[in-house]
Amino acid sequence: MTSLRNIGPVMLIGAGKMGLALAQGWLDGGLPASNLVLVDPSPSDAAKDLAEDYGLVLYSEAAGLQPNVLVLAVKPQVIGRVMESLIGVVGPQTLVLSIMAGISIDRLADGLRTGRVVRSMPNTPAQIGKGVSGAVAGAAVSANERDAAEALLAAAGRVVWFEAESDLDAVTAVSGSGPAYVFNLVEALAAAAVEQGLEPGVAMILARQTVIGAAALMEIDQAPASTLRQNVTSPNGTTAAALQVLMAEDGLTPLIGRAVDAARKRSEELGRG
Numbered sequence: 001m002t003s004l005r006n007i008g009p010v011m012l013i014g015a016g017k018m019g020l021a022l023a024q025g026w027l028d029g030g031l032p033a034s035n036l037v038l039v040d041p042s043p044s045d046a047a048k049d050l051a052e053d054y055g056l057v058l059y060s061e062a063a064g065l066q067p068n069v070l071v072l073a074v075k076p077q078v079i080g081r082v083m084e085s086l087i088g089v090v091g092p093q094t095l096v097l098s099i100m101a102g103i104s105i106d107r108l109a110d111g112l113r114t115g116r117v118v119r120s121m122p123n124t125p126a127q128i129g130k131g132v133s134g135a136v137a138g139a140a141v142s143a144n145e146r147d148a149a150e151a152l153l154a155a156a157g158r159v160v161w162f163e164a165e166s167d168l169d170a171v172t173a174v175s176g177s178g179p180a181y182v183f184n185l186v187e188a189l190a191a192a193a194v195e196q197g198l199e200p201g202v203a204m205i206l207a208r209q210t211v212i213g214a215a216a217l218m219e220i221d222q223a224p225a226s227t228l229r230q231n232v233t234s235p236n237g238t239t240a241a242a243l244q245v246l247m248a249e250d251g252l253t254p255l256i257g258r259a260v261d262a263a264r265k266r267s268e269e270l271g272r273g
């Protein structure tokens, strides 16, 4: 696989939450700081801090530069304007790697006048190298360019390639937004603990560490999730009583199904502008 050391200049357009999570992963993964430029007209303190810590250049606009890889990490709602500002920045050798929800390869190819576009969907655990990204390569993307995109995404965690671009709307709804579902589960578990009379601070420690522990166990123990669940469930015990509620016909599975469906529809909507 292509190494981040010899991928050449990378320009990140949009140093927001997800862009910075990726940038941190690239720097940790060996991308030389001198090869990373951040572009953001209103950078957050976190963006300024990263730039200062690593000596990165932080520009308010991209004019005059032609990177090897241009990473698009702005909100889908502003991409029209952003693409206009990038004419001339995307050269004949520039690979475009988008992480934006909903925005199609065709739309980027039209707006940036290049077919060299990889559309991807990472998630925020990228920041610690534990993310997962789905990716689709446009028809004009060469094997080397696909390798370069893979190197950037692999610094953030696992990479799964798809043939059908429409699958990325599902990926967005499952793993792109998914960390939020898990954090919301922590909030719900902590709220339930408070309802049971526990002090809020303690409730949050218990809820948070339960999810941290369960995730860490799942990483080490490759048994199916259903087996890990069964390992907690003593016959006729407390977990069985809770699972009767969670696994009822109107329990967690249809609820998560509706949530994922809503996210997918929103991803499709964002794509329609």
Ligand SMILES: NC(=O)C1=CN([C@@H]2O[C@H](COP(=O)(O)OP(=O)(O)OC[C@H]3O[C@@H](n4cnc5c(N)ncnc54)[C@H](O)[C@@H]3O)[C@@H](O)[C@H]2O)C=CC1
Pocket (backbone or CB within 6 Å): 013, 014, 015, 016, 017, 018, 019, 039, 040, 041, 042, 043, 044, 073, 074, 075, 076, 078, 081, 082, 099, 100, 101, 121, 122, 123, 124, 176, 177
């Ligand atoms: N937050 C997440 O978990 C994930 C987000 N994404 C995608 O990443 C993109 C960014 O999302 P977030 O980081 O959450 O949003 P954010 O609001 O934290 O970051 C967007 C950044 O773009 C900057 N920006 C606005 N106009 C710009 C311009 N003309 N040029 C350069 N930068 C500009 C803003 O100042 C901001 O710092 C979205 O397209 C989203 O779909 C993808 C996967 C996961």
Ligand SMILES: O=C(O)[C@@H]1CCC=N1
Pocket (backbone or CB within 6 Å): 101, 172, 176, 177
């Ligand atoms: O909420 C969003 O639209 C972005 C895409 C996936 C995660 N965050």
